Amino acid sequence: AxxxxxxxxxxxxxxxxxxxxxxxxxxxxxxxxxxxxxxxxxxxxxxxxxxxxxxxxxxxxxxxxxxxxxxxxxxxxxxxxxxxxxxxxxxxxxxxxxxxxxxxxxxVPPGRRRHDLRHWLAVSLPVFVVDGFFLLLFYVDILVLQLYVDPREVAIYYAASKTLSLVHFISFAVGAAVAHRFSTYHVTGEREKLEGFIADAVRWTFWPTLAFGLLLIVLGKPILMLFGPGFEAGYPLIAIIMIGLIARGAVGPAERLLNMTGQQRLCAVVYAVALATNLTLCVVLIPRQGIFGAAWATAGAVVVESLLLFLVVKRRLGLHAFVWQPRRRG
Structure with missing residues (x-):
């Protein structure tokens, strides 16, 4: 096709x-x-x-x-x-x-093949929506920017935002390594192990994200200068976008937890709200603040996404997906 x-x-x-x-x-x-x-x-x-x-x-x-x-x-x-x-x-x-x-x-022992298309679609379509909204969440700023600023400014913003891709990889790597464990503990009813494992996964995400983010803030200007003359103007954008990434790291692989415990529809709703927030903020802020408006819009949307993921995990699963754990009583 x-x-x-x-x-x-x-x-x-x-x-x-x-x-x-x-x-x-x-x-x-x-x-x-x-x-x-x-x-x-x-x-x-x-x-x-x-x-x-x-x-x-x-x-x-x-x-x-x-x-x-x-x-x-x-x-x-x-x-x-x-x-x-x-x-x-x-x-x-x-x-x-x-x-x-x-x-x-x-x-896997040999056996008859069985296809349950209806169940497969019921599970996979919300996950597909989540992934689609996730990708749009981090590209809608570029799309809106092209309507309001010249190509050079778009290039500066793109260089600054994609310099932070290495920080994104931390969250992806942790999520890829732990997601199947969420499903195992959930299905087997091992509640205490699930609680401890999500706490560990959040720490494995947050602290490397914070450390790597601070390192990029220190080295951001020299890195951007490698793209060519004038790209160092995007250095402040790194600090702004990092606000969202640190908030995202503070809840760890919460979206993987929702997807692996049968809450993929709620996860899709969370990302739909985050995407709508990003689009709205981009339309409001970019005409006034240019590339800095795009950075604040993206950071704000990711903060909203992180807050919603925390609340949904807390209320639907009763788990505390946040880097700072509450003290246990007694």
Whole structure:
């Protein structure tokens, strides 16, 4: 379908965009397979098999190939980078498929296949909505900015916000490592273990987030200067956006906890409210404050998201998903 769409609109868009789009279309199916295998592997506590192929082996392969192209004066453009990334993803995903198949053969006894499409859709659609709203939450500011400021300011804001991607990775890494444990303790009724584990997960998220955020605040200006002259103007944005990320780290992988305990619909509502908050604040603040308005809008929306996640976890599950735990009485 994506290839057909690219062919239909090829006369309406610049040619430089068509080939990269087709390459991405060829990568999408194997990316989907990789994400599915990631989830299966983590559900069996095979974290290395889940994460190492995509997040370690593939980047190393891309760096090696692109470094070789640079060394031997090969093509260094978007198409070359996308083709390299696509081939690397196909190779690591196929290797992951073989390794996962061997492990599953020893862990899962053979039996009849059974498909429960209705139940699968009931569970997966809210999770799909959560992921969609999560992505939009961190891109709606860029989309609105393009309507009000010039491309150079958008570039400065993008450089500053994406410099903080390393901080985002802490939350992702902790969530990927612990989510299946939430489900295990919830299903087996091990309440005390679940309470202790969510407290640990929050601390594993918050303190590295705080430490790394402070480090980026210290080194933010030199990092932004690497993007080119004038990009250091985005340095104050790092501190503003960090307010939201620290608030997000203070509740740890609370959204994973909700998803893994059957509360995925409430989680979707939380992210819908956060997205609406971000969009509203962007429309109000960006025309008045430009890129700083976008930063305050994003930080405010993430603070709202974090507060709502804490309240939903507390009221629906009776768990305290916050970095500072209340004192136990008696």
């Amino acid at each position: 994506l290839v057909a769409a690219a062919v239909l609109v090829s006369d309406l868009v610049p040619p430089a965009f068509v080939v990269p789009f087709l390459v991405c279309a060829a990568i999408l199916p194997v990316f989907t397979l990789s994400m599915m295998q990631d989830g299966i592997a983590r559900s069996f506590d095979w974290v290395n098999l889940a994460l190492v192929p995509l997040f370690v082996v593939q980047p190393v392969m891309i760096l090696a190939v692109m470094g070789g192209l640079k060394l031997f004066d090969g093509p260094m453009d978007a198409v070359a980078a996308l083709v390299t990334a696509g081939v690397a993803m196909w190779l690591v995903t196929l290797a992951q498929t073989l390794l996962l198949g061997r492990r599953l053969a020893g862990a």
